[in-house]
Amino acid sequence: MSMIFKKYRFTSKLMIAYLLLTVIPIGILGYISYIEYERSVETQVGTYIPKLLRQSNQNIDRQLEELQNLPELIHNSREMIGILRKGSYQSQSEMLKDRFTIESNLTRYYLSGNYKGLLGVFIASKNRIFQSARVPYEHFDELASFPFDQAAEAEREVRILLPKSAPLTFEGDIPYLLFAKSIYDSDNRTTLGTIYIAVDLQFLKDALDELIEGDSTELWIMDENGQIIYHPDPERIGRRFAEIANFPLKNGSFEKRTAAGGELYSVSQSRLTGWMLTHRIAVEELTGEASQVRNMVFVVFVIMIIVTGAISIFLTWNFTRPINQLSLLMKDVERGNFDVDLQIRSRDEVGMLARRFNQMVREIRDLIRENYQIEIKQKEAELYALQFQINPHFMYNTLETIAMSVEEDEKEKVVEMVTLLGRMLRYSLSDNQSIVPIMKEVQHTEDFLRIQVHRFEEALDYAIHQSIDMDAYMTPKFILQPIVENSIKYGLENRQQLKIDLTIEYVKDYRDNTDAIRFVIRDNGVGMDADRLEQVRQTLREIPAMTRDSGVGLANVHSRILLKFGEPYGVRIDGEEGEGTVTTVIIPALRRSERLP
Structure with a gap:
């Protein structure tokens, strides 16, 4: 049969292969049109959910922008800035008086306002610590020396520390986001210290609860490295979602197959923080009524793979053997050996390619002699x-x-x-x-x-x-x-x-x-x-x-x-x-x- 194929042009071979590899599968797939239904359901859900996620992300970004502006409130109090400028005290009573003044102002500006989700506000300045919190806490001294992003600090940007990443803990192990920013004295062009604001993750829960429907639905927020920032299960917060490395996109929907079945992922990335709002739902919940048909499709698919696979193997071997020979000779040419001759005498396009290749090698040989390399x-x-x-x-x-x-x-x-x-x-x-x-x-x-x-x-x-x-x-x-x-x-x-x-x-x-x-x-x-x-x-x-x-x-x-x-x-x-x-x-x-x- 190999000799028969040599008599045909390469175009004819491709047309035969096309008929064998497409007509048979199309005929089989005509009996299982339900796949289009399943696909349409997934497409609709995959289009609708990212829109909801994008809207939720915008709401969360607006809240985060408000929280990132909170450190600037300290500049509204010239009294607090004046105290932070001090480098030493003449007496213990003077130091205690300043501490009371700043902590009272922190309570008035932050904890007594409309920011219900704030757990506490802390300032570390010149070996001094000022603090005001709604919930008892521990280990702030360790936080004051905790290493942060030096580039962000140099640019005087707000740094956000993710949940369970800092030594500071609150009673009841409440998960929180920590906003930290250098206090910059623009008059003297110096840094007076750092302000830390701890925010309960409850505001994320309030924004996402309405998106969770069904037992197999899961919704969470993670950063670009997969560290989970918020999850309905508090035990998952702070852990890393390793499968983020296999995500093909950061905005939209895609399906992932697992041993337990298919899962439809929908993701939306925040423009403000780069965090990814991720929604996961089992495909079975979307197309649960098609389980019996799915089994039939699997059997038909296996049969189709066997048939088309056998045909493809034969055709591929017949087509690629001369091309492989050409590839090997081209490697010799790449190494500088121009004394090669591709012995393919068929009349199809591969034979034409072989003749053109031999002619090209001869012309290159002549051009090299004429100082073409120079x-x-x-x-x-x-x-x-x-x-x-x-x-x-x-x-x-x-x-x-x-x-x-x-x-x-x-x-x-x-x-x-x-x-x-x-x-x-x-x-x-x-x-x-x-x-x-x-x-x-x-x-x-x-x-x-x-x-x-x-x-x-x-x-x-x-x-x-x-x-x-x-x-x-x-x-x-x-x-x-x-x-x-x-x-x-x-x-x-x-x-x-x-x-x-x-x-x-x-x-x-x-x-x-x-x-x-x-x-x-x-x-x-x-x-x-x-x-x-x-x-x-x-x-x-x-x-x-x-x-x-x-x-x-x-x-x-x-x-x-x-x-x-x-x-x-x-x-x-x-x-x-x-x-x-x-x-x-x-x-x-x-x-x-x-x-x-």
Whole structure:
């Protein structure tokens, strides 16, 4: 039968397989149309429940937003802020008086108001603890030293500690959410302490009780790691729901099969906290009347699997055997072996593919002989250079400096830095020409240096010297800024002040009576010892592949110049440890009116 299939085209084989694998199953499924009913029920429930969950999530988010604003009430009392600013006491009575004042205010502002779910409010400030609670509690001293998210604390955000995650406990083991926020003194720009507000989870129960219907329905809230924040069963609160890792989505419904039967999950993720409101119901409760039909469907499904599986195995083996042969030969080609021949003589599409493959290998062999690999390396080098036009760390540091200048109201400095950065981005995103006037390249490099001077101030100085008409000559794009960036990166490691000099000069009769342009970048940085200098020179001689591990600055610039212009152009480097580094870039003197390579 294998010989018979070889006479048919690949399209004919696919049509036969399609008929065998679809007509038979469709004929069988025509007798079990109840599946559509079951699916429609699940679809309706799976669409309706997420809408209810989303509405409940919005209600909960509104309540959480109100709770997150509670720590700000303390700033309404200048009396409490004044006490928290104190660092020491002259007498015990003065300290007790301040404690009574703050705890009375905590009761008045928080526990005596409309916030019925608050269990207690606590303040830890300068080795002092102030507290007011509705329910007896223990272990607050341990909570005051409990480690929280340092990033959130630095940003003065409200931190939410999940149930049973903190040492603080209330009488009756009441589960709670703990809201903690640093008390920031905006007048003195200091942190006075931390306020902790414990909230009973009863408000979550009130919001979700109406969604629980039936014995097999389960509803709970958990974070993105699966830690359960609220569950009708208090014993489940604080535990981890490990199956969250297998959830295919965070908003919507999906069905999960278990040994006990199917379960329909509906989830909705909070936009405020990222918590996931999860609803689970047994599929049997939705389609309980179809149990007998389900058994019949299972039998029919097994028969269908056996029939279609046997057909699929045979067809797959017949179709994939030549393709596997092609795959093995392609792996040989990937390893550099181009002396291969795919011996498939059938008349179908696989045979055509084999002939095309053999022809392609022969053409690649010819192209390699014509230095095709060199062209690919040049394109890869240019592409990689464009990827590093502006270092992401430079962007981050520049924006951070601008932000600090805005805070300090240095308007002129902000305007200048934004202008410089905009001009650098415009240069980077300009047309795709790889050769530009020297004036533009030097301007781009000077913009980078001026931004760095704003960042490092007196620690960095630079000078640019030129003895040619920079607008009359051309240069490859992005050959100076990466080198200057390296000088700053390594030159300031052990120096309090770094000086960078950039010289552009015309070189007459450089090699073989040809003229050249020489860029010399000098710095008074830490320099390099003899071993390190030789290692860098060896890297330049080898023209490494453009990877992040091969020295993006010098290696990239040298490789692009060498691949475009050849010897003797490129990058040279000299220097001594403690005496700074001198980097020389040589390119041919290309006038704007000449034909560029």
